Amino acid sequence: MxxxxxxxxxxxxxxxxxxxxxxxxxxxxxxxxxxxxxxxxxxxxxxxxxxxxxxxxxxxxxxxxxxxxxxxxxxxxxxxxxxxxxxxxxxxxxxxxxxxxxxxxxxxxxxxxxxxxxxxxxxxxxxxxxxxxxxxxxxxxQNVEQAQEGKPEVAYFYQLSDTPLLTNNGDHWPQPLFDLCGGKNIFANSSAPYPQVSVEQVVVRKPDAIFYPNTREKPEALWSAWADYVPAVKNDHIYSVTGDWLNRPTPRALKAVEQICAAMDKVRSDLGH
Missing domain, CATH: 3.40.50.1980 (Nitrogenase molybdenum iron protein domain)
Structure with missing residues (x-):
């Protein structure tokens, strides 16, 4: 028992x-x-x-x-x-x-x-x-997509790093975040996932906006000499995005989307779109 x-x-x-x-x-x-x-x-x-x-x-x-x-x-x-x-x-x-x-x-x-x-x-x-x-x-x-519906695309350059000058193509992160806001990646068709590019390649594509992660200093020194040739520089449309939000495919990236969309809207407004 x-x-x-x-x-x-x-x-x-x-x-x-x-x-x-x-x-x-x-x-x-x-x-x-x-x-x-x-x-x-x-x-x-x-x-x-x-x-x-x-x-x-x-x-x-x-x-x-x-x-x-x-x-x-x-x-x-x-x-x-x-x-x-x-x-x-x-x-x-x-x-x-x-x-x-x-x-x-x-x-x-x-x-x-x-x-x-x-x-x-x-x-x-x-x-x-x-x-x-x-x-x-x-x-x-879905709310972001509805808010962006019908807005014109904004040609942009994402400056992932400056030495060397790197960006991403249209199939790799953080491209989906810029897509949500109507961004048109000037290097979307690159065969390399994260291509190394030259300043001259950026200049001839004339982006209306330049984005960079806030973990780096604002790239004014690199672009200031090109103000007459690059609309983004001429109109002071160079924007930082919080790197911790931007770099990972997690819910915090929604905060980066808010930053990107607000910047894109500012560009459209200044350009009269």
Whole structure:
């Protein structure tokens, strides 16, 4: 009888499932995990996973050089969040061969980021909340699209860096954010994802706006000599966008969209469009 009572007392503890253990291998998947309600389940993240701030307290098991496979295995994750195209394919394949579930994420738009949040939410304790968060993002995007409907395109140059002078083509981030605001990328047709260009190539394309991440100084020195040739310079249509919002396909990018759209509207107004 005594043994039977002891067994009954132990049953709730035995039946209680262990919390899901999640590892994120990129900064953007770390953000998406928190958005999906998996923040408390994270046991390790990648380098530069700095948002939300509590992610900084977690162990780092990946960086631009690769993934610490041994440490990942030691942490016994139930789920690994990977950046398809960013994390090394061979190392991810090795994790899968070891029987570890890998969720691949590579959003090409904020709609796809919302889809990722909803899918990840199915592993959380509150999938309905994750779906609501995803729906809120979709609605915000639709509101932007409606507000921009019918507005003329604005030719722009995105100055990713100045030494060397880099930008992105029409198929790579952050292009989807500029698309939402009616931006026309002057290097959209480049064959390289992030082409290195010359000042002369920018000048001959005559952008009406120049954008750059606020992690860099305003590129006045580079463009001031070209004021007579580049409308963006002549009309002081050179705008900074918050890099932390701009660079990752996460809900925070909606704040970058607000900045970009406001700048595009200013350009249109000044040009009489």
């Amino acid at each position: 005594f043994r039977f009572l002891v067994l009954l007392l132990c049953l709730p503890a035995m039946a209680m499932a262990e919390p899901l253990r999640v590892i994120s291998l990129s900064p953007h998947t770390t953000e998406l995990a928190y958005e999906a309600g998996l923040g408390d389940n994270l046991v390790a993240v990648s380098a530069h996973s700095d948002y939300p701030p509590e992610a900084l307290e977690l162990e780092q098991v990946a960086n631009y050089r690769g993934i610490n496979i041994e440490r990942v295995v030691t942490l016994k994750p139930d789920l690994v969040l990977a950046w398809k195209g960013g994390n090394p394919d061979k190392e991810l394949a090795k994790l899968e061969r070891l029987g570890i579930k890998v969720f691949y994420s590579n959003p090409h738009s904020l709609y796809e980021a919302a889809d990722n949040i909803e899918k990840l939410g199915k592993w959380s304790d509150a999938p309905d909340l994750a779906k609501q968060r995803a729906d809120d993002i979709r609605q915000a995007l």
